[in-house]
Amino acid sequence: MLDVLTRFAPMLADGALITLKITLLSVSMAALLALPLSLMRIQESRFLRWPVQLIISFFRGTPLIAQLFLLYYGSGQFRPFLMEMGLWGFFRDPVNCAILTFTMNSMAYQTEILRGALQSVDKRSVEAGKAMGMPMNLLYRHIVLPLAYRTAFPALGNEVILMLKGGAVASVITVMDLMGQTRRVFSQSFDINVYLVAAAMYLIIAIVFVSIWRLFERYLNRHQSHRVIRRKPITNRTALN
Amino acid sequence: MNKTYLPIKLALVAMSISAYQASAQETVRIGTEGAYPPFNYFTADGQLAGFDIDIGKAICADMGVQCEFIAQDWDGIIPALLANKYDVVLASMFITEARKEQVAFTKPYQASAMTFVVDKNSGINDVDPESMDGMIIGAQSSTTQADYLASAYPNAEIRLYPTQDAANLDMASGRIDAMVGDIMPMTDWIATQDGSCCEKAGELITNPKYVGEGVGMALRKEDAELRERINKSLANIISNGTYQKINEQYFSLNLLTLK
Numbered sequence: 001m002l003d004v005l006t007r008f009a010p011m012l013a014d015g016a017l018i019t020l021k022i023t024l025l026s027v028s029m030a031a032l033l034a035l036p037l038s039l040m041r042i043q044e045s046r047f048l049r050w051p052v053q054l055i056i057s058f059f060r061g062t063p064l065i066a067q068l069f070l071l072y073y074g075s076g077q078f079r080p081f082l083m084e085m086g087l088w089g090f091f092r093d094p095v096n097c098a099i100l101t102f103t104m105n106s107m108a109y110q111t112e113i114l115r116g117a118l119q120s121v122d123k124r125s126v127e128a129g130k131a132m133g134m135p136m137n138l139l140y141r142h143i144v145l146p147l148a149y150r151t152a153f154p155a156l157g158n159e160v161i162l163m164l165k166g167g168a169v170a171s172v173i174t175v176m177d178l179m180g181q182t183r184r185v186f187s188q189s190f191d192i193n194v195y196l197v198a199a200a201m202y203l204i205i206a207i208v209f210v211s212i213w214r215l216f217e218r219y220l221n222r223h224q225s226h227r228v229i230r231r232k233p234i235t236n237r238t239a240l241n
Numbered sequence: 242m243n244k245t246y247l248p249i250k251l252a253l254v255a256m257s258i259s260a261y262q263a264s265a266q267e268t269v270r271i272g273t274e275g276a277y278p279p280f281n282y283f284t285a286d287g288q289l290a291g292f293d294i295d296i297g298k299a300i301c302a303d304m305g306v307q308c309e310f311i312a313q314d315w316d317g318i319i320p321a322l323l324a325n326k327y328d329v330v331l332a333s334m335f336i337t338e339a340r341k342e343q344v345a346f347t348k349p350y351q352a353s354a355m356t357f358v359v360d361k362n363s364g365i366n367d368v369d370p371e372s373m374d375g376m377i378i379g380a381q382s383s384t385t386q387a388d389y390l391a392s393a394y395p396n397a398e399i400r401l402y403p404t405q406d407a408a409n410l411d412m413a414s415g416r417i418d419a420m421v422g423d424i425m426p427m428t429d430w431i432a433t434q435d436g437s438c439c440e441k442a443g444e445l446i447t448n449p450k451y452v453g454e455g456v457g458m459a460l461r462k463e464d465a466e467l468r469e470r471i472n473k474s475l476a477n478i479i480s481n482g483t484y485q486k487i488n489e490q491y492f493s494l495n496l497l498t499l500k
Binding site: 077187190 | 316319320343379382383387400401402403407410411413414415416
């Protein structure tokens with residue numbers, strides 16, 4: 001096992017970096033897209049609501065690996081068209097295809113998480129804002145969104161972790177992420193321990209991420225934490241009298 | 242002995258009879274990939290077929306045993322053999338030194354060579370390492386082609402695919418500039434509609450360091466007796482013309498001589 005580690009550590013480290021890059025890029029772009037979509041999703045108008053619902057149900061209802069194959073090998077079939085549009089340069093690279101697929105997938109989940117959080121915002125807080133004469137954008141900026149993100153935060157962290165692990169499917173379209181490198185090392189060494197090492201690396205990344213996320217969470221909910229101030233026992237005061 | 246033991250005794254007798262029958266009709270489990278036409282692939286109705294499968298059936302018939310074919314992804318094809326999921330790998334596997342450390346091979350049943358494939362319009366004529374500098378070259382992972390690229394083409398970007406079919410798709414769509422594959426399936430592929438984009442390039446790669454001594458069947462090292470029986474049956478089907486008949490169904494070249 002140590003032998004595998006020392007021989008192949010640089011390859012696995014390269015893979016871990018690519019995994020991190022793909023995960024972070026995908027979830028942060030998805031986060032940017034999820035906010036407007038979730039706001040559309042909670043509107044009364046069905047013309048705003050339905051397109052979003054359609055996208056979400058597609059990405060939540062089909063396997064990630066199927067989406068990845070559709071985008072990767074599917075775009076290969078439309079090469080002349082994509083070349084004309086000047087997009088082939090983007091689709092030619094497997095890492096780009098993986099990031100795009102994961103962004104869309106994560107966007108669907110994050111939109112649903114945010115939708116739930118937006119709908120759970122206390123109506124009375126919103127009404128209080130309105131009563132103060134806050135315009136819409138101020139109302140959202142100072143009341144609705146902070147409350148919604150506070151609620152959504154743990155679920156969003158969960159989504160990032162799922163993306164980190166789900167991202168391992170990128171290895172089937174030749175992306176040399178942590179899983180891709182692991183498979184390559186395994187095929188050269190036939191040593192099953194390399195999967196153990198890879199699992200440990202995924203676990204470490206996840207643990208580090210969870211701890212950071214928890215710090216953020218504590219910061220967002222700082223109004224709820226309060227220090228208990230110990231008072232001196234009353235007997236002391238009576239003794240003074 | 243107590244009467245209540247009678248059913249158990251009967252059951253034991255029945256079991257030993259069925260065990261005896263099983264050994265009378267020995268079954269050899271053969272692992273193959275099923276994604277490597279025309280050697281081994283799934284037909285439209287989900288049956289395994291191809292040159293490897295037919296050779297396997299002919300050898301089993303000659304040995305007088307039953308054959309059971311099991312499909313297994315290429316990456317795990319040796320580990321699954323070692324884990325006793327099947328007894329023989331019959332999947333157009335090159336006999337190489339690295340693989341010999343893990344498994345034992347039969348006598349070769351095909352000669353081996355690899356070839357580069359490039360896009361017809363790419364203008365690539367030379368496929369030596371200098372002219373392929375910075376190009377994207379594809380191959381199936383865990384293959385001799387992948388090893389060859391990794392050691393002979395350090396300055397090219399190498400993409401590794403789980404199956405040859407997947408590499409072919411990306412070759413056709415132009416995601417990769419070139420790929421390396423076994424001579425037979427590559428010849429077969431460029432003759433199809435999908436492969437019409439592409440052509441073979443450069444000399445055949447026959448360096449035994451990479452392509453080994455040919456294509457063999459892999460067995461666990463301890464199964465020496467089964468290996469000898471397969472070798473004998475292989476020699477039989479080559480000498481009695483069965484091999485040639487199967488060969489002709491699939492290829493115009495003779496696989497043993499590549500002529």
